[in-house]
Amino acid sequence: MQWVPFLSFVLAACYTPGPNIIFAMNTARLFGFRKTIPLMTGMTVGLFVVMLLNAVGNIFIGALIPQILPWLRGIGAIYLLWLAWKIAFPKGSSRSKGNAEQEKVPRIRDGFTLQFVNPKVILFGFTAMSSFIAPWTDSKLIFLLCGLFLTLNCAVAFTLWSLFGDVQGRLFSKQGRVISLIMGALLAWCAFSVSGIADLL
Numbered sequence: 001m002q003w004v005p006f007l008s009f010v011l012a013a014c015y016t017p018g019p020n021i022i023f024a025m026n027t028a029r030l031f032g033f034r035k036t037i038p039l040m041t042g043m044t045v046g047l048f049v050v051m052l053l054n055a056v057g058n059i060f061i062g063a064l065i066p067q068i069l070p071w072l073r074g075i076g077a078i079y080l081l082w083l084a085w086k087i088a089f090p091k092g093s094s095r096s097k098g099n100a101e102q103e104k105v106p107r108i109r110d111g112f113t114l115q116f117v118n119p120k121v122i123l124f125g126f127t128a129m130s131s132f133i134a135p136w137t138d139s140k141l142i143f144l145l146c147g148l149f150l151t152l153n154c155a156v157a158f159t160l161w162s163l164f165g166d167v168q169g170r171l172f173s174k175q176g177r178v179i180s181l182i183m184g185a186l187l188a189w190c191a192f193s194v195s196g197i198a199d200l201l
Contacts, residue, residue, distance in 0.1 A: 006132040013128075014153040017161070018120045020047075022186050024158040025165035027106050033166040035105045040162060042111025044155045050115050051147030054125035055133075055140075077118045077192070084188040126149060 007146075020043055028036040115121050125147070133146050 002121050002132065002136075006128070009128065009132070010150065010153050013124045014150075014157045015160075017186065019114065019118050020121070020154065023106070023114065024111075025161040025168075028162035028165035029169035031105050033162055036077045036162050036166075038108045039106040039111040040155065040158060042113075043115065043158060044111075044151060045108070046112035046115030047121060047154050049119055051125045052144070054122070054129050055143035065192045075117050075164040079114070081188060086184075091190065094191065102145035115132045115137075120130075121154075186196050 024036055024040055024043065027039055128150055129143065129146065133143060136142075
């Protein structure tokens with residue numbers, strides 16, 4: 001097992017901003033960390049399911065990935081653009097508004113669904129399993145533990161970034177409109193990156 005490259009890959013992939021981190025951080029900025037917990041719970045559960053699917057079907061997925069990747073990229077990019085629009089142009093959602101706004105807080109289902117249309121997560125799990133784990137062992141237990149390890153790292157990453165978003169919301173509440181536009185633009189850039197359009201240009 002090549003531990004140093006594997007851990008470097010995990011750190012780079014998990015802790016750098018992507019759709020999960022931007023979405024969780026912006027939710028915490030708008031509604032506070034506590035109200036972001038259901039979203040992060042859904043993200044964590046969805047991540048674990050995706051990692052398990054990668055672990056169980058590694059060989060099958062490896063053969064199928066080239067065929068389904070364009071579809072995953074397209075669906076993922078559309079979903080991310082929709083999220084970017086919601087973040088950039090929120091409908092008056094704010095941590096200062098009372099219980100009336102709670103319905104607009106992203107829920108467990110939103111976090112769970114995002115994992116299945118997020119090509120970064122799918123490719124992250126597939127790359128980790130096929131490049132680092134499969135050449136080293138075929139133990140089902142090791143694949144399961146690897147899926148759990150990857151999920152926990154991602155969960156820690158978006159939890160840390162959500163805490164940062166919460167602090168940002170408290171300190172820069174007057175700049176909320178500008179920050180929303182920046183967050184939306186970052187998520188739109190993520191959508192562009194995963195769409196595959198850049199490869200065609």
